[in-house]
Amino acid sequence: MKSLLLAFFSICTISVFSQQPATTTAEIVESLQKKEILTKTSLVKNLPFKNIGPTIMSGRVVGFAVNPQNPVEFYVGYASGGVWHTENNGTTFKPILDSSPTQNVGCLVMDWKTKTLWVGTGEVNASRSSYAGIGLLKSTDNGESWGNMGLTDSHHISSILINPVNSDEIVVSAVGHLYSTNSERGVFKSTDGGKTWNKTLFVDQQSGIIEMVSDPNNFNLMYASSWDKDRKAWNFRGDGSGSAIFKSTNGGNTWDKVSVEGSGFPSGGGAGRIGLAVYDENTVYAIIDNQNRRKDETPNTDDDGLTKEQFKTMSSSQFLELDNKKLDQYLLNNGFQEKYKAENVKQMVRSGNVQPIDLAKYLEDANTMLFDTPVVGAEVYKSTDGGISWSKTHTGYLDDIYYSYGYYFGKIHVAPQERNNIYIYGVPILKSKDGGKTFTSISAENVHVDHHALWINPKLPGHLINGNDGGVNITYDDGDNWIKNNAPSVGQFYAVNVDNETPYNVYGGLQDNGVWVGAHNSEDDKGWLQNGNYPFKFIMGGDGMQVEIDNRNSNIVYTGFQFGNYYRLNRETEESTNIQPKHELGESPYRFNWQTPILLSSHNQDILYLGGNKLMRSMDKGDNWQAISDDITKGGKPGNVAYGTLTCISESKFQFGLLYAGSDDGMIHVSKNSGGSWTNISGSLPADLWVSRIVASTHKKERVYSTLNGYRWDNFKPYVYVSESYGASWKDISNNLPASPVNVIKEDPVNENVLYLGTDNGAYVSFNRGESWEAFSKGLPNVAVHDLVVQKDAKDLVLGTHGRSIYIADILLLQEMDTSKMNGLILADIEDVTASRRWGDRFSQWSEYNEPSVMLQFYSPQDGEGTVSVETKDGKQLQLLTVNASKGVNVFEYDAHISEKGIKQLKKEDLKIRKSNNGKTYLPVGEYIIKVKINSMEVKKVFSIK
16 A cells, blocks of 8 residues: 555656756756856955864764774765865864865775775765765875766765775765666776776666675675665655665676565565675675564553544544543643643534544644654664575564664674674664674763764774764774764754854754854864863754844844754743744644744844744744744645745845745745735746745845755756845846755845855855856855855854855955946955054964964956055055955955064154064054055055054
8 A cells, every 4th residue: 555655646746746857967067067167267266264163063974984004094974074084093184075076975985005085975865965966086186186987977876895906996886866766876887997887786767776895805795785765855765675685796797686585684665775784705784774564563652541543533422531631641741732631622522623533633744753653663684695595683673773764874884803793873873792683782972873884993893983963983992982083064054143242153053963052253272172161052952943043132042953843042041942833723733844944023023933834923932823824835745754834934124024935845925914915926936946045135125035946856956036026026046056956045234236145065146136156165165055144243254054064254345346346446444453562472482473464355357466555644655565366356464564664664753663572563553554556456445553
């Protein structure tokens, strides 16, 4: 029946949504070339971005490449944060994938013999943010440069095997597209170092190879596991008859299926993701996510309490006979609104307004249905005859490992020194010393849950390197104690926001790492390890989501975790109040997106909006809610993922109640009367795409921007639109953007012509409201930018990336730029500097000299050599410096020291100046003029040393 329903849904999907094809290989290649050219010619290529961390919570690890002769040197791949290299056992790391077109990693391997690093791009964990890659990358210079070795359309590469005696013989496995079918999946082999590839194993257009391993003593002996899956925005099927184990005895040239019927290994429709480990030619382990239903499962009850399932078949008369105390306990345990007590619920049943089944339906949304599914789950199997026959290693169920999220896990390892020592992991990490008969946990308080990678030292038993959703951990005693190694800034942010404090704080929600807040001027200073005061603070758990800060009191923060679980926090009193809107008994549960949108009204900070499938409004800080719309999505679809949900909300600053809402199924609505009525304004836009942003202009009441995102169709085209008529008609402003799904658009609060954009592969700015776009790049890798915000007072652009934490850039100059000024030289206002007696001095002979910094930002319409002149107000030149300007934005740092000529000028005026210990003389307190001259153009600004 299950397969029949899935087939039916698949047919419906093809007929309804076939207009959203996946991006082709040619389009991806063209996009990469376009981005490279845009980066080189960008007017903002010299605008620096600074990474402010945080690092402590890290991000999802997907693989390791460890030097077998010197295991303090290793490489670690992060799902969307690139590849990092350490030579000191993880004390520090260096990013080495930054020069490539992507930060999305599926696997990596180092050919230590030739010092060649191979990276299979595109994460394979099939998560909501498992980004596609661009094929197989290769570097022979430790990441200084990368070559693309093909398999571009594979999207997600899971394994790379290199013949230890012939580096030209390489075998690669690919999962293929995540959200669509394709043929570039399976196993591929090259015998010429990756120049050409031959596909040697292909299951079908929907089943890829999730893992491939070889015998550590015999490269020719390989096993590969295929995974039959189908992910849609509304449903994930992680099992099917295409999931199986294959074996090769000739180095991957040919393959035989070994998990055949009668072999003892699960097969057919319930077979999910499979992980493999080989000890020798006979001994093979496998772990499978068995999605078949459990047999003879008795519903869990609490002291003979009521269960949800009982209400589904209960008659009204049976319900009215229930014990009130038991019914009240059920209502309390399951989070029903306080107003629902046994006696008044019985009265609702007597009157016919509510049926007993409604007490079950009240609790059932897509997420709870997923967790309620009684599947077999994780199982471990072993073969002692080279895969011919398999037997389960344990009795009973391995509960609390996958928690119904088996698609997110699927690895097993066997210790090279002992065939019975195996490791498995999902949410926890477990070890077995008896070949999988029994397991014990080796998780710890400083080890994050959700594990994805493990390396076992073949020469030192008990030395493990573990990778999880919270970074890297190392143990030398087989998991009794762990070291945390989270130096890289690889946080996977979903959302960021800022407050108006001085210095201002940055808030952000991260994948599986909660919500954090820290000062924007935080430095990467390891002193916190001694004083215990890390500059960012943890304020909420789960998958951290959007953050709204009360602009009257920044201690009042609204934030939460996945599926609409939001709270009002008082950071001063440490109070936390759950504010998630509750539907009424008898109504269908609200549908909340994984990233449920919230918004504090700019007109009144007591008014909060929250989007389910309806738009909710609270007039009292989230204590009470009213739905101010009907369902303004397409109504949802059958599946195990919440769908038909609102994804973004915006309110015009010009009019209270001028509201916009966008949904995950392509709907955009506007209300001009506080939700009294709504108008669909998405009719002329491409259908069925995720509305990633709808933004009411802060410069013109009628103007509104929207971005659509095709990631969940493997459609990477950028969709960016503006309307000057409240959405009645739209203009496409994607123009010269390379293909990459768009996540966010924001107006500059000062200059209406300046727009900022974040995509799955970087960030952009436009100086002409989208007629053309310029790529940011200096200090910013090609990483997914999920959110961005402008701090008005500081004039900073803050980027929340999904893989490289938070970046900040000074946009003072950008705010002064538009097409009417860009034929001439533009110098941004110069921030005053506070004088210090310590300029040019140092704390001791072992420390660095303390030097001031005067940052100059200027725009030049052409390349050229020029000068920076520092003068007194009456025109006496104190310093003259040369500068090489590029067309576009230039940043020049002046250390405020004056020339010998300038010293003489100041001495004539009897000003007290002194030569510092570093030999420099600095500008004294006063007001000065800085002139920038490029070719025949000159511009000047006044600044002060205070």
